[in-house]
Amino acid sequence: MGKKTQRSLLLLLFLSGLVHCSAALVFWTAVVEINYFISPNKTVDKDCECGIFGRNSPLAQAAGFVVIPRGDPKGCGPDPVYNVSGLPWIALVKRGNCTFSQKINAAKRQGASAVVVYNVDGSGNGTAHMAHSDALEIVSIMIGNIQGMEIASLVRNGTEVRMIIDAGSPHGPWMDTYWLYFMSIAFFIVTAASVAYFLFISANRLYNMRMHRRAERRLKSEAKKAIGRLRVRTLKRDDEETASESHMCAVCIESYKAGEVVTVLTCDHIFHKACIEPWLLEKRTCPMCKCDILKALGVEVDEKDSMSQAAPQEVTVITVAGGEAMYEVPLTDPLNFDPERQEHHYDNGAFEGEAARGQ
Known part of the structure; x- marks a missing residue:
C-alpha cells in the first residue's frame, strides 16, 4: 500500500470520526x-x-x-x-x-x-x-x-x-454561526496556502527547467563554435588510417575508407566527422582518452552545466599497427585519476604480457 493511499485512509477515518463526534x-x-x-x-x-x-x-x-x-x-x-x-x-x-x-x-x-x-x-x-x-x-x-x-x-x-x-x-459546532465563520475562514486560509505552495513549487520547477534549457542551449552553441575550429581532413588511399582495417572510428566502430571526411581532435585522435560532432555536443570528451575537447578549445563550462552534460564512462579503443582492435576498460574512478594507480586490462593476454615486459 502506497503512502498516498495510507494518507487518504487516515484522512477518511479522521473525517468520519469528526463527523460522528460533531x-x-x-x-x-x-x-x-x-x-x-x-x-x-x-x-x-x-x-x-x-x-x-x-x-x-x-x-x-x-x-x-x-x-x-x-x-x-x-x-x-x-x-x-x-x-x-x-x-x-x-x-x-x-x-x-x-x-x-x-x-x-x-x-x-x-x-x-x-x-x-x-x-x-x-x-x-x-x-x-x-x-x-x-x-x-x-x-x-x-x-x-x-x-x-x-x-x-x-x-x-x-x-x-x-x-x-x-x-x-x-x-451545535457545525450549525453555530460563529463556528461556520471560523471554519469558512480556516478553509479559505488552508486552501489559499495550498494553492500558493503549489504555485511556488510549480514556478520554481519551471524556472529551474528554463534555466537548465538555457544553459544547455548556451553550452551547445559554444560547443558548435568550438567544434567548427577543429581540423577536418579528407582521407586518401595512401593515408595510414585507410591502409589497414585495424584503424577504425571508435564511435561507429567502422574502418576508415578513402574519401571519408574525418575530424582531428585536440588530442590528435581522429573520428568520422558525422560521428564525432553529435558525440561532442552531448559528451564533450574524446571517446578514446576522455580529453575534454571544449575545455581544450577554451570553452568555459559552469560546474552545474558540466554535471548535467557529463558523459558516462565509455570503453576506450586501442589500435595497434598490424594487429586487431583491442579495448581498454578503466577500473578506477575517472574523476579521481591517478596515473600510478590506474590499471588496464586487455582482451589479448599476449599483448598484456608484452605490455608488462615493456614496463
Missing part, C-alpha cells in the same frame, strides 16, 4: 406553544423556542393537555403516576430523584403522547441536553425551571393547559 454534539431546539383560558371570554396564548429535544427523542410534533404527576412532581413513584382521561395528554415532570428514562417510561406506560421535563430549582430558564437511551419512540423535551413551574402551577389550580411541541432548529 453529530453527537448537535442538538435540536423545540418550539413550545401553550394556551389556556383565564376567563370564559379570554384566552392566553404563549409560544417560544425554549425547549431542547432529548438525545434519543424523535423530532416530531406532539400535542395534548398538560398533566402533572400525583404527589411527587418528579414522577419517580410507582404506577399509576398520573390521573388521566381519554384525551391526548403530555406529562410535565420535574428533573431529579430518578433517571430521565425512568420518568419518560412511567408516563409512556400510561399513554402520554410526550414528556416535558423542567429543570431543577435555581437554574432559571437554563436547559440541558438530556439522554434517555432506555426510553425511545416518544417525544421528550426539556424546558427551563421558571417556565415549567409556571405551567405546573396553572395545572394545580385546575386550569386546563393545552401544549403543542414542534421541532425548532439544529444547534
Whole structure:
C-alpha cells in the first residue's frame, strides 16, 4: 500500500470520526406553544423556542393537555403516576430523584403522547441536553425551571393547559454561526496556502527547467563554435588510417575508407566527422582518452552545466599497427585519476604480457 493511499485512509477515518463526534454534539431546539383560558371570554396564548429535544427523542410534533404527576412532581413513584382521561395528554415532570428514562417510561406506560421535563430549582430558564437511551419512540423535551413551574402551577389550580411541541432548529459546532465563520475562514486560509505552495513549487520547477534549457542551449552553441575550429581532413588511399582495417572510428566502430571526411581532435585522435560532432555536443570528451575537447578549445563550462552534460564512462579503443582492435576498460574512478594507480586490462593476454615486459 502506497503512502498516498495510507494518507487518504487516515484522512477518511479522521473525517468520519469528526463527523460522528460533531453529530453527537448537535442538538435540536423545540418550539413550545401553550394556551389556556383565564376567563370564559379570554384566552392566553404563549409560544417560544425554549425547549431542547432529548438525545434519543424523535423530532416530531406532539400535542395534548398538560398533566402533572400525583404527589411527587418528579414522577419517580410507582404506577399509576398520573390521573388521566381519554384525551391526548403530555406529562410535565420535574428533573431529579430518578433517571430521565425512568420518568419518560412511567408516563409512556400510561399513554402520554410526550414528556416535558423542567429543570431543577435555581437554574432559571437554563436547559440541558438530556439522554434517555432506555426510553425511545416518544417525544421528550426539556424546558427551563421558571417556565415549567409556571405551567405546573396553572395545572394545580385546575386550569386546563393545552401544549403543542414542534421541532425548532439544529444547534451545535457545525450549525453555530460563529463556528461556520471560523471554519469558512480556516478553509479559505488552508486552501489559499495550498494553492500558493503549489504555485511556488510549480514556478520554481519551471524556472529551474528554463534555466537548465538555457544553459544547455548556451553550452551547445559554444560547443558548435568550438567544434567548427577543429581540423577536418579528407582521407586518401595512401593515408595510414585507410591502409589497414585495424584503424577504425571508435564511435561507429567502422574502418576508415578513402574519401571519408574525418575530424582531428585536440588530442590528435581522429573520428568520422558525422560521428564525432553529435558525440561532442552531448559528451564533450574524446571517446578514446576522455580529453575534454571544449575545455581544450577554451570553452568555459559552469560546474552545474558540466554535471548535467557529463558523459558516462565509455570503453576506450586501442589500435595497434598490424594487429586487431583491442579495448581498454578503466577500473578506477575517472574523476579521481591517478596515473600510478590506474590499471588496464586487455582482451589479448599476449599483448598484456608484452605490455608488462615493456614496463
